[in-house]
Amino acid sequence: MPDRAPTFARSTDLADRLHRLVPGGAHTYARGDDQYPEGMAPVLERGLGARVWDADGNEFVEYGMGLRAITLGHAYEPVLAAVRDVLGRGVSFTRPTTLELAAAEDFVSVVTGAGMVKFAKNGSDATTAALKLARAATGRDMVAVAGQPFFSTDDWFIGSTAMNAGIPDETRRATVRFAFNDLDSVRALFARYPGRIAAVFTEATTGMVAPEPGFLEGLRELCTAEGTVLVFDEMITGFRWAPGGAQEVFGVVPDLSTWGKAMGNGFPIAALAGKRELMELGGLATDADRVFLLSTTNGPETVGLTAFRAVVEAYRTTDPVATMHRQGTRLLEGANAAIDEAGMREYLEVAGHPNCLVFLTRDGQGRPSQEFRTLFLGEMLRGGVLGQSFVISAAHTDDDVDRTIQAVADALPTYSKAIELGSTAGLFDGRPVAPALRPQAEPRRR
Structure with missing residues (x-):
């Protein structure tokens, strides 16, 4: 007490x-x-x-x-010490830095299924970039998302939640839901929207629900057969389940994956990673129409990348x-x-x-x-x-x-x-807490 x-x-x-x-x-x-x-x-x-x-x-x-x-x-000291050291050498430049290369090499050494990586500052940017890339690669418009709480603040996902004011109906209709651990629910979406689903988004596991044997493998096979991009959201699982996320734990490699949160131990950094043939659609080694993938002023700033490298080192030397x-x-x-x-x-x-x-x-x-x-x-x-x-x-x-x-x-x-x-009445003051994503300010309107 x-x-x-x-x-x-x-x-x-x-x-x-x-x-x-x-x-x-x-x-x-x-x-x-x-x-x-x-x-x-x-x-x-x-x-x-x-x-x-x-x-x-x-x-x-x-x-x-x-x-x-x-x-x-x-305030984990090894991360703070690395950040203090880099501050005296500048934060943002007009050309890539040696630090960007070192951080990218660190990332692909940890996430072995990723051929390329691009850094950003928040997870929503990374997940939306993944969807844009999938749409460009497939020429399709729709996205199927697992019935899990959160993938992005952007319209394509928030439109599918209860807190969807300001999202056009057309955008909302392009996102459809399936049940995690239920391959038949995914098959039903492919049957209902033939040739339209560009990507399937899921967390490969959550704190409460692990994948049943064969589910992730079946999802991988189904997406490959349908020509759909499989995306794992590793925002939570990355560096919490394993340094290489849920894909390391379960041995199923997605086409693209999105990262953030623990990769900087609180410092702002996120990432989109994936197979080279997809990621290069946002680069220069392609003859296809180029994808405006991730282009952020602060994505490669030195503090976030240094924090990430220090986190990787902590995971290499401790457990x-x-x-x-x-x-x-x-x-x-x-x-x-x-x-x-x-x-x-x-x-x-x-x-x-x-x-x-x-x-x-x-x-x-x-x-x-x-x-x-x-x-x-x-x-x-x-x-x-x-x-x-x-x-x-x-x-x-x-x-x-x-x-x-x-x-x-x-x-x-x-x-x-x-x-x-049979009641909490009189045992706490005020109104009860409320779901964060709800359509009205009530029951906690100020």
Whole structure:
């Protein structure tokens, strides 16, 4: 337990000021204060390892780790040292640098199925470039995406979500969904839209759902047979499941893959990678019409590329993936043991891949519940733990994990009381949290 109960007066004031200047009060919807109990949304000032400190002086063990971007820990010194060194040599130039070549060589040495790579600054740019490349290569217009939460902020994907205001109907109709682990659902799309699907996008695995035996292999065969480009989104899996992502773990090589998040340990860098014959459509070794692929002022700036190279070196000399797996397993088993001891597993559970854990909150009927999620989030904050998930890093120590397990145990009496009452009423202040991608500001309109 923390030395004192956390208070959030200054954070709440700062959040109000943010909302007056920044739509939604944050630069990512998943970071919004509508994802936390009202009056309990910390505005952070600094982090070190797996701990963060907010504007009110509260200290928390943090999970989620920069929306899964941090695997080595906040302010990881070897990455910071490399970045400090490069700052004195310039950041952005009018010609490629030796650093760009070294970073590209590092990338293709890690992602062995990729013949070429192009760097960018955010994942959406990379995924949209992959779709553009697939459309150019196939002459087709449609894209099939797995029924997974997120691929891009751009119209082609956001138009398929509930938060689709401003997206033309024609754009929305060009994106169709299939069920992960269901090859028949993919076959049905190819049959319904013959000769029109340019690309199939999927995460090869997620924290909650691993590919069933033969699914990825079957998807690879089906895309090859249909002349469709297979794209793996490795934003989360890259450097969290393995340095070379899910394709390294499962041994299935896509045509294109997209990367970001942990490849810079929080520094902004993303990448599009893939087979040379596709990637060269955006280059000069082609007689086909050229694709305006990725052309970004800041894609090759030296700080992001240096951070990436330092991350690669950390993975060569240490084993962050194994550390995350070990600590995530300790957290999974310890938290669920406490929940089981209280007889609450029907209503509360820690679940998923050890490197990418979530907590599942259910009401008295066993249904997923935003109200019970809000209650649990508030109790965890009181216990000194911040996070919308239990996504871990290699910086989480035994003490961090033990503190988290204790916070879960301490939350159980309140959670149990709500189950007994059949309601969370009176057990937390304000309105419940709400899905980040929702069509209306309610139920958390300001």
